[in-house]
Amino acid sequence: MHPALNIAIKAARRAGQIINRASNDIDLLKVASKQPNDFVTEVDKAAEKAIIETLQEAYPGYGILAEESGISAGQDSEYQWIIDPLDGTTNFIHGMPQYAVSIALAKSGIVEQAVVFDPNRNELFTASKGAGAFLNERRIRVSRRTRLGEALLGTGFPYRMFDKIDLYLAIFKELAEKTAGQRRPGAASLDLAYVACGRYDGFWEFGLSPWDMAAGALLISEAGGLVSDLRGDANYLETGNLIAGTPKVFAPLLKLIDGHLPDTVRG
Numbered sequence: 001m002h003p004a005l006n007i008a009i010k011a012a013r014r015a016g017q018i019i020n021r022a023s024n025d026i027d028l029l030k031v032a033s034k035q036p037n038d039f040v041t042e043v044d045k046a047a048e049k050a051i052i053e054t055l056q057e058a059y060p061g062y063g064i065l066a067e068e069s070g071i072s073a074g075q076d077s078e079y080q081w082i083i084d085p086l087d088g089t090t091n092f093i094h095g096m097p098q099y100a101v102s103i104a105l106a107k108s109g110i111v112e113q114a115v116v117f118d119p120n121r122n123e124l125f126t127a128s129k130g131a132g133a134f135l136n137e138r139r140i141r142v143s144r145r146t147r148l149g150e151a152l153l154g155t156g157f158p159y160r161m162f163d164k165i166d167l168y169l170a171i172f173k174e175l176a177e178k179t180a181g182q183r184r185p186g187a188a189s190l191d192l193a194y195v196a197c198g199r200y201d202g203f204w205e206f207g208l209s210p211w212d213m214a215a216g217a218l219l220i221s222e223a224g225g226l227v228s229d230l231r232g233d234a235n236y237l238e239t240g241n242l243i244a245g246t247p248k249v250f251a252p253l254l255k256l257i258d259g260h261l262p263d264t265v266r267g
Contacts, residue, residue: 002128007054011054012051012101015101017119019092044067044086062079067085084211091187097121102115116192141197143198144198144246146249148179152201155204195245196220226244227243230257
């Protein structure tokens with residue numbers, strides 16, 4: 001296992017301990033709103049602080065992009081940690097056990113290490129570029145599903161900006177008619193991890209942040225799946241728009257979604 005991946009696992013488990021302790025007293029949490037329907041708790045901040053401390057102790061020169069504290073440049077500008085300390089905060093504050101810690105390491109903009117940790121189920125998803133993807137040290141692969149009509153998809157609907165809600169609903173409606181079903185649990189990093197291990201056959205969502213998808217996207221690629229933006233290119237970390245799936249499900253999913261998109265949305 002790559003040394004940086006070991007450190008990321010250590011950081012994710014440390015954050016998971018903070019989250020698990022706090023989950024026993026959710027009613028006592030201090031919750032603030034960054035913007036409408038976008039919440040942050042003291043747990044998010046404590047978990048992020050623990051992650052950053054662990055990563056910087058081992059790699060003090062690496063840059064950081066974290067959801068709560070933002071971007072900080074390191075002396076070694078080639079490397080950057082991409083951190084979501086608690087993906088699924090809204091689920092967490094409602095006591096819904098669907099959230100995760102997500103940590104990725106990018107080199108020159110290319111994600112090379114990935115960890116998604118579900119502290120509720122003690123499920124640890126990991127990947128190193130070129131070395132495969134794993135769930136609790138067991139090698140994982142995307143499903144063998146070959147037809148969109150048999151596919152179970154993950155997705156996420158807008159919860160802050162609603163200017164594209166009609167577009168989402170139109171795509172959702174057609175996919176509801178042409179797939180085995182869609183799920184919207186509310187934690188994109190876990191949705192992507194579920195594609196990687198075969199629980200979903202595909203995923204689509206617009207308007208994501210890099211920390212929502214950096215780790216999960218590498219998991220899928222290393223598990224034999226395909227990931228792209230809405231043009232079929234690899235710019236999803238920049239555009240925030242992501243489509244993923246098994247090799248056979250990905251192409252028809254991309255084509256169907258593309259059929260709904262105005263030129264102003266593609267990317």
